[in-house]
Amino acid sequence: MELDKFIQHFAAQFEETDISKFSADTKYKELTEWSSLMALAIIGMADEEYDVKIKGDDIRNSQTINDLFIIVKSRK
Amino acid sequence: MAYLSIPNVVVRGISACVPQIIDDNSHYPISKDDRLKLISTIGVERKRRVDDVTCTSDLCFKASEKLIEDLNWGKSEIDCLIFVTQTPDYILPATSCILQNRLGLSTECYTMDISLGCSGWVYGMSTIASLMSSAHGNFRKALLLVGDTMSKTISIEDKSTWPLFGDAGTVTALEYVEGNEELKFHLATDGDGADSIIVRDGGFRNKFSVDSLKMIKYEEGITRTNLSCFLDGMDVFSFAISKAPQSVNKLIDKYNIDKNSIDYFTFHQANLFLNEKIRKKLKLESEKVPYSLKNFGNTSSATIPLTLVTELRDELISKKLNHIGCAFGVGLSWGSVYFVTDHIICPELIEY
Numbered sequence: 001m002e003l004d005k006f007i008q009h010f011a012a013q014f015e016e017t018d019i020s021k022f023s024a025d026t027k028y029k030e031l032t033e034w035s036s037l038m039a040l041a042i043i044g045m046a047d048e049e050y051d052v053k054i055k056g057d058d059i060r061n062s063q064t065i066n067d068l069f070i071i072v073k074s075r076k
Numbered sequence: 077m078a079y080l081s082i083p084n085v086v087v088r089g090i091s092a093c094v095p096q097i098i099d100d101n102s103h104y105p106i107s108k109d110d111r112l113k114l115i116s117t118i119g120v121e122r123k124r125r126v127d128d129v130t131c132t133s134d135l136c137f138k139a140s141e142k143l144i145e146d147l148n149w150g151k152s153e154i155d156c157l158i159f160v161t162q163t164p165d166y167i168l169p170a171t172s173c174i175l176q177n178r179l180g181l182s183t184e185c186y187t188m189d190i191s192l193g194c195s196g197w198v199y200g201m202s203t204i205a206s207l208m209s210s211a212h213g214n215f216r217k218a219l220l221l222v223g224d225t226m227s228k229t230i231s232i233e234d235k236s237t238w239p240l241f242g243d244a245g246t247v248t249a250l251e252y253v254e255g256n257e258e259l260k261f262h263l264a265t266d267g268d269g270a271d272s273i274i275v276r277d278g279g280f281r282n283k284f285s286v287d288s289l290k291m292i293k294y295e296e297g298i299t300r301t302n303l304s305c306f307l308d309g310m311d312v313f314s315f316a317i318s319k320a321p322q323s324v325n326k327l328i329d330k331y332n333i334d335k336n337s338i339d340y341f342t343f344h345q346a347n348l349f350l351n352e353k354i355r356k357k358l359k360l361e362s363e364k365v366p367y368s369l370k371n372f373g374n375t376s377s378a379t380i381p382l383t384l385v386t387e388l389r390d391e392l393i394s395k396k397l398n399h400i401g402c403a404f405g406v407g408l409s410w411g412s413v414y415f416v417t418d419h420i421i422c423p424e425l426i427e428y
Contacts, residue, residue, distance in 0.1 A: 035110075036236070036309065037117045037349070043314045044353055053318060056272075056310035 001050070001076055006069045009049050013041040024066040046072050078263040078411075079330050085205040086256050088217075089249040089421035090392070091143035092385040093135040094124040094242075094372065095428050101239045106297055114239060119348025123242030123373030125227040126428070132163045133171045135245025135428050136221040137178055143247050144179070146421045149217055151179065156186040156211075156218035158204045160196040160377050162406070163225045164189060175221060186215065193273070194344050194405025195263075196377030197222045198413045201248070201401075202261045208252050220248040224376035229275055231300035233291070237307050240347060242373030245428075246381035249421070262327040263411035264319070272311040273406040277302035312405065313350050320344075320404045321357040327400065327412040337398050338364070338414075340388060344403035345369045345379040354402075379403070385425055392422045 003024060011022040017033045028034060039059050046054045046068075052075045054068070062068050100122045101115050115121060126135070136159065144151065157179070159172040172187035186207065192199050200220045208215045223245030230237040277288040282302070293299040300306065320343065328335060341360050343351055348369055355365050366387035368379070375382055380401045384392060391397060396418040404410035 035113070037113060039310050040117075040313045040349060043310055044317060047314070047317050053314050054310075055314055056308045059310055 001073050003066070003069055006072065007065055009045050010042065010065050010068070013038065013045055022065065024064065024069070026065050027063050028065055029063070042068070050076060052076060078261075080202055080206065080261040080263070081331065082202070082205040082209045082259045082261070084252055084254050084256055085208050085259055086251050086253045087248060087415055087417050087420060088251045089143050089147050090246065090381050090384055091139040091423045091426065092244060092246040092378065092382045093139040093426040093428050094244045094382075095126040095130060095135065097125045097127060098122050099125050104235070104239050106235055114235065117347065117349045118240055119351075119367070119369040120240055120242075120373040121370050123371075124244065126225050126243050130225070130428060131165050132161045132223045132225045132243075132245050133159070133165050133175055135225070135243070136223050136247055137175060137245075138426055138428055139245055140179055140219055140221060140247040142423045142426055143249055143421065146423050147249055149249070152182050153217045154181050154185065154219060155215040156204060156207060157181060158188050158190060158200055158218070158220050160190040160192055160200040160220070160222040161224055162191055162193045162376065163228055172221075192407065192409055193224065193376045194346070194379070195403045195407060195409040195411055197246075197248075197380045198261070198401055198403045198411040199263060199409065201259065201413055201415070202263060202411070204250060205259050208250060211252070213252055213254075216252055218250045220250065222246050222248070222381060223378040226305065226376050229303075229305040231304040233297070233299040234304060235297040236309055237305055240374050242375045244372060244375035244378035244382045246378045246385070248381055257416055260327060260331045260333070260414040261411060262323050262330065264323060264409070266315070266408045269311060269315055269408035272308045272315070272408060273305065275303060275305050312346070315408055316346060316350055316404045317353045317357065319410050320354045320402055323404070323410055323412045324358055324400060324402050327414060331414065333400075333414055338400050339397040341365050341400045341402070342380050342383050343401075344405060345372070345374050345383060346405065347374065376405075385422060389422050389424065392417055392420050394419065
């Protein structure tokens, strides 16, 4: 499982945010487009692309895209 | 493994009743952008809400009176009544006892309450059909009353629940007929997710106290008491996108059901974003998956029978149809059912 690919999948869930804003260190909850509804899209992405279950606490307790990547990778 | 295959039970009729009060989400007091995004995600434009004095049992009672009349059933022939709800009249006695008397059913009637929410209709069907089947004709006719008035449990200042939930009461009428095709079920439970949808106070773990009435602000747009229903939308979403399609597939695989022979797949109406994910994962055509979310929201245990009545009534009364129903949520609890309807009695949606 690659980080770059994960970031691409992550970014693909957003409609308005420029692709350049997404990197491993992006604090995704600080993006203006972030919302509780976006969280569902990310959970859906992890299910679809990686067959991994992310829970509410995983979103609440992580800060960066890399944090989430580590969670998903550990459950692969 | 909770698989069930139940012979000799036929669905004869379905009826649903909703309160007259309409809450339109276009008036929900959050910013316009947030509101539009919310409505398009959850797919709920408006929903029905009871007044302070109306209970779930009232909606189910009205639906039942009409259905019994249209079925032309004698009340003395009804040997079983099950009421599935998480919004009963009282903590005790069981509301099903009250309903037996109100409906004028025989005192030789088996009654029971079941406390389940979203998955309630599927579980209720499995319970009532099992009882009827094993009573070998002693339960001739039976009523499964299923509904909730979630508006009584949610905070208007909680944007994660208020715009989503609506109120409804339903009844499904079943009859014992030997030699009929079996009802088939897959049922499951994961109490690890008990905290994902919960009303914390007012039961016996955390008894009602003065503190139960305190409005607590968790974040912007989310203020509620411990008597209000809390919903962790992320947990439920994550659970449902994997378990709901799995349950349908398990049912199909276990009983060798030809997917193409199914006319309609009716899902618990959780929210549109979630339901569409489930539909796409199962690769189901949208024509085969009815929705009542737009006008009625998520009515908890009532969603499947309500959707059948509001979206499929014309076909239910005029055709034979093969169905799969799948419901999932609070508990966490979920399941799927295969059933057939053949020219059933289905009154138009009733208003209370």
